[in-house]
Amino acid sequence: MEKAEMGKTLLEIRNLRVSVDGKQILKGLSLSVRPGQVHAIMGPNGSGKSTLAHVLSGREGYDVTGGEISYCGKDLLALKAEDRAREGIFLAFQYPVEIPGVNNMYFLRTAVNAVRSHRGEAELDAMDFLSFAKAKMEKLGMNKNLTSRSVNEGFSGGEKKRNEVFQMSVLEPKLAILDETDSGLDIDALKTVAEGVNALRAPDRAFLVITHYQRLLDYIVPDVVHVLAGGQIVKSGDKNLALELEERGYEWVDRGETEAGKGRVQG
Amino acid sequence: MIASVQNKTLFSDAFRSGRALLPGEPWLQALRDSAIGCFEERGLPTRKDEEWRYLDLKTLGKTRYGTPAGKPEISESFAREHFLGGTLARFCFVDGKYDASLSDVDELPAGVELLSVAEAMNKNEVQLKEALEASDVDFRHPFVALNTAFLQDGYVLCLKKDVQLEKPVQILFLGSEASENCAEHSRHFLFLAEGAKAEVLECYVSPKAGNFLNNVVTEVALEKAAQLSLYRVQAEGGGCSHLNYSKVSVGESAHFESKVFSFGAGTSRNEIETELSGAHAVCSLEGLYIGGGDQCLDNRTVIDHRVADGKSREFYKGILGGNARGSFSGKILVEAGAQRTDSEQNNRNLLLSDDAEADSKPQLEIYADDVKCSHGATVGQLDADQIFYLRARGIGEGQARSLLTAAFAMDLVESVANADIREFLERHVNQKLAQEVGR
Structure with missing residues (x-):
C-alpha cells in the first residue's frame, strides 16, 4: 500500500482477528495511526472496543487468530505486556485496579524506573522522582493526598481516572490508549481528565480514544473517528462522523456494514 | 501407635539418663517427674489428634534429642545482626542458656525485674516455685509436659504497679551449631502488675539449618489495666522444630497484643491460649506465617471470653509457596456470662504455588446471647x-x-x-x- 507513508506509521493493525473463549470478537480489523494523531474508536456495546484495547496492551486471555500488529516497526504481538509499556504503550484502564498496600508513588517510581532502565537511562531516586512527579501533579491539578495512598484504593471514579492521566503524564508514552475513560465520570471530572489528555498531545505522541459516547470527543477533539461494529471498522471519517453518529444512532452504521473497510481514511 | 510409643521412649530415655544433671531443688525434681509421667501417659501427638492434625512431627519423633554440650559457638556478628536498636534492655540466650556477655540490662529502671530462670532458681526460688506450682499450664499438653520435665532456663519479666516502660525489651534466642540434635526447653514468665506497660520483642534465630528442637512455654499474667505488646520473630534454620505455647491471662481493662511472625524452622507451631478474665479486657492476636520448601507452619489460638464486655481481635495471614503447608485454627469461646463480647477473627492466605497448602479452621463456641462475633477465612492467589x-x-x-x-x-x-x-x-x-x- 502507501509505502511512502509506512515510515511514519506508529501503529499498523492489519486484518486483526481475535477470539475470547472460542468466540470471535474482532473479525479482521485494520487501523493505521501516525504520531501526533488522535484516533477515536466508537462503537456499540459488544462491538469489540475493549478487546482491541486489551490486545494492544498485551493482556492474556485473548487469542489472536489472524492478522498482525506492527508498532514502531516491531511485531507488537511478540512483546510481553511489560515490554509494550516500556516501549511506550500506555493503556488508561476503563476500570483502574485498586492495589491495597502498594503506595501510589512507590508504584509509579517503580514503573518509571522500569521504563528508564529499559531505555538504558539511569533510575530516579526517591527525591528526584518526587519533584518530577509533583510538577506533573500541579499541572493536572491533582489532589496531593493521592500520593500518600495505596494505588487507587478508595479513590472516587473521577480520582481513579485522573490518576490514570497522571500516570500517563509521568510515563510519557508514544501511544496512549484510553479505554472508555469517560465512563462513570460527571461532566466536571470529564473536563478535567480531557484537559489533562489535551495537555499531553504532542507531535510524537498518538492517542487511541475508545468511547461509546460522542461527549468525550467534544473535549478531546479527534483527527479521525472510526466506527467499530461487529468486530470490524465499518466506517471512518473526521470528527463530524462522531456528531452524525450521536444524532442517528449506531443502527445507522450497522446497516451499512456491507461496505465495511472500504471507507478507510488516511488521516 | 508404634511410632508414638517409640518417640515417647526417646524423650523418656533422654530424661532418665539426663535427670541427674538437670538443675533444681527436690521440689523441682518432683515437678519434673510428675511432668514426664504425664507426657508418658499420652506420648507425642499424632495427626489423628484433632488439635494436632496439621502438624508434621515426623522429624521430631525420630530424633534422640540431647542437651547442648560443650561451649556454644555463636559469632558475635551474627548475634549483633539481630540486635534491636533503641531498647531498654536486651536479654540473650545461646542454645537455651542465658548469655550475659551478649546481654545488656544496665538501663532497667526501678520496679522492673528481668532475670533468667536459671538465676531465679538460685535467687528467687520461692517465687519461681510459686509460679511453677500455681501454673495454669496443663501437663496434658505434651510439649508443656516436656518443657517442665527438662526445664533449664528462660526469662522472667516482672513489672511492679504502674511501671511503664518507654522503650522495648528484646529477648534474643540464638541456636549455635552445638545445638545440633539437641533440645532447648525454655520457660518464660511475664507478670505485669496493675497499670504496668511493656513492649517485648522475642526473636528466635540460628545461623545454620541443623536439626534442633526449640520448645518454648510462656506464661503471661496481666493485672488490671496492664498493657503488654509481645512481638515474636521465629526465624531459625530449616532443620529446626519450633514449638511455642503461651498461656495468657488478661485482667480487667488490661490489654494484650501479640504479633507472631513465623518464617523459619522446618516445622513450627505457635499456639496462644488467652483468657479474658476481667471485664473490659482486650486482646489482639495477629500472625504472619510465610513458608516455602517443605515447611510446615501451624498456628493455633484460643480466646476464652470468661466475663462480660471483653473485646478480641484476631488477624492471621499466611503466604505459602513451594510445598509448604500453613494452618490456622482459631477457637473463640464466649462463656455464658460473657455478655456484650465483641470478637472478630480473620484468616487470609495467599498461595504462591500449586503445591502449597493452607488450612483454616475457625471454631466459635458461644454460650452468651448478647454478643458480636464475626469470623472469616480466605485462601487465594495473587x-x-x-x-x-x-x-x-x-x-x-x-x-x-x-x-x-x-x-x-x-x-x-x-x-x-x-x-x-x-x-x-x-x-x-x-x-x-x-x-x-x-x-
Missing part, C-alpha cells in the same frame, strides 16, 4: 488484574508478584507503632519474601 495493571505500567511480572506479595504481608508490620521494631520486622519480612518469592 490477583490477576492487579498483576496485569502493574505489568501494563512496565513493571516485570516477577517484580509485580513480589510487590503484591509484600503488600499482602506488610499491613501487619505497618501497624507497629515503635519505629525500631517496625524496621526490624520489615527487614525480616523482606528477607523471607526474597527467599520465597524472589524477584
